[in-house]
Amino acid sequence: MKTYLNSSPVFCMACNQYERAAEILDVPHDLRERAKFPKRSIAVSLPIKMDDGSTRIFEGYRVQHHLTMGPTKGGLRFHPDVNVGEVAALAMWMSWKCALVGLPYGGAKGGIKIDPSKHSQGEIERVSRRFMQEMIPFVGPNTDVMAPDVGSNPQIMAWMMDTYSNHIGHSVPAIVTGKPVEIGGSRGRLEATGRGVAYLVKRYLENSGIKMHQAKIVIQGYGNVGSQAALGLSGYGAKIIAISDASGGYYDPRGIDVHDALRYGHAHRTLEGWNGAEKISNEDLLELECTVLIPAALERVITSKNAANLKCRFLAEAANGPTSNGADRIIEERGDIEIIPDILCNSGGVIVSYFEWVQDIQSFSWEHDEILRKLFGILDKARYNVECQKEKLGIPRRLAALTLGISKVMDAKKLRGLFP
Numbered sequence: 001m002k003t004y005l006n007s008s009p010v011f012c013m014a015c016n017q018y019e020r021a022a023e024i025l026d027v028p029h030d031l032r033e034r035a036k037f038p039k040r041s042i043a044v045s046l047p048i049k050m051d052d053g054s055t056r057i058f059e060g061y062r063v064q065h066h067l068t069m070g071p072t073k074g075g076l077r078f079h080p081d082v083n084v085g086e087v088a089a090l091a092m093w094m095s096w097k098c099a100l101v102g103l104p105y106g107g108a109k110g111g112i113k114i115d116p117s118k119h120s121q122g123e124i125e126r127v128s129r130r131f132m133q134e135m136i137p138f139v140g141p142n143t144d145v146m147a148p149d150v151g152s153n154p155q156i157m158a159w160m161m162d163t164y165s166n167h168i169g170h171s172v173p174a175i176v177t178g179k180p181v182e183i184g185g186s187r188g189r190l191e192a193t194g195r196g197v198a199y200l201v202k203r204y205l206e207n208s209g210i211k212m213h214q215a216k217i218v219i220q221g222y223g224n225v226g227s228q229a230a231l232g233l234s235g236y237g238a239k240i241i242a243i244s245d246a247s248g249g250y251y252d253p254r255g256i257d258v259h260d261a262l263r264y265g266h267a268h269r270t271l272e273g274w275n276g277a278e279k280i281s282n283e284d285l286l287e288l289e290c291t292v293l294i295p296a297a298l299e300r301v302i303t304s305k306n307a308a309n310l311k312c313r314f315l316a317e318a319a320n321g322p323t324s325n326g327a328d329r330i331i332e333e334r335g336d337i338e339i340i341p342d343i344l345c346n347s348g349g350v351i352v353s354y355f356e357w358v359q360d361i362q363s364f365s366w367e368h369d370e371i372l373r374k375l376f377g378i379l380d381k382a383r384y385n386v387e388c389q390k391e392k393l394g395i396p397r398r399l400a401a402l403t404l405g406i407s408k409v410m411d412a413k414k415l416r417g418l419f420p
Contacts (some may be wrong), residue, residue, distance in 0.1 A: 008085020196348020
């Protein structure tokens with residue numbers, strides 16, 4: 001497994017970040033290796049009957065990084081380029097993220113190699129149910145809890161919950177989070193990641209003396225996270241000057257009507273054909289002059305090729321791993337861009353997933369406003385801890401966040417010891 005994972009550029013990127021943090025923490029080599037590679041990596045074949053009567057086999061993966069601090073937790077993405085190395089990297093980042101914000105979880109991630117835009121609702125349902133069926137021996141409310149990610153949504157979580165519950169013989173809402181409120185989902189979960197991004201951006205801008213009405217925001221990726229971040233920031237008074245999705249970028253220096261873009265995207269499943277702004281390329285969008293650049297799509301979009309051309313004051317990582325190791329070095333050398341690292345910036349989703357899990361286990365619920373208050377309180381505490389670590393050790397903010405998360409996992413592993 002080590003050899004296979006080490007051939008993945010995304011997994012190597014996550015390992016390089018981890019190694020830098022582990023050096024600062026002076027983690028012993030044997031413990032360092034235990035915390036790097038995943039506890040469990042599962043690959044499954046999913047034979048599915050298609051609408052035309054043919055049978056097609058899809059690939060699925062689930063990686064559980066560590067189970068030292070509780071059940072593993074992480075999303076399930078539907079994307080044609082999913083591979084086990086990417087999933088393992090995402091699971092590792094989730095481990096540090098959960099530890100950073102104080103959740104009783106290890107990290108996990110899953111993926112199915114499929115383009116959901118090219119399949120009917122019925123085909124997507126059959127893929128979802130079959131994947132959960134294959135995962136039943138390895139998941140559970142106290143073992144591994146899935147959630148939506150890129151390409152998946154609350155309806156998919158509902159099908160997966162139903163599949164697991166039918167196998168167990170009674171309703172088990174805590175098996176997944178991010179499901180509809182009607183079957184045990186949490187209020188505020190759908191917008192949690194994006195609203196958390198918006199809140200942290202607001203707090204960092206305020207601390208830098210930048211007024212919200214002066215802020216110009218560029219968002220790469222207008223899916224659930226990007227659109228909710230846009231809604232939150234525009235609600236705070238910021239101007240969203242550019243957005244993008246797979247169809248390309250859309251730019252208007254006077255400000256974009258984010259509600260109109262969201263309605264169009266929901267109606268057409270893409271922004272292709274939307275005439276609310278000037279069409280530009282995704283590459284050009286990343287290099288626009290702005291106050292805050294928010295990559296909110298996939299990993300490794302900020303690279304050594306474009307990092308020197310960024311014209312933002314803040315880089316708020318709403319996606320997981322959007323900045324490559326090479327780009328990180330360039331940005332550190334530049335010294336004029338503040339990074340809000342992914343394991344802090346996009347942690348709102350797993351925080352509210354934790355609230356949902358607790359509500360399901362205890363059979364009670366909180367109101368929407370209370371959920372957001374609890375979310376923002378945890379984000380403020382995590383942000384404060386990261387800033388203290390950054391100043392204490394004199395290291396970049398990403399390393400400050402990583403060292404905090406990794407040190408908590410290491411302490412837990414030391415206390416539990418190594419089972420013979």
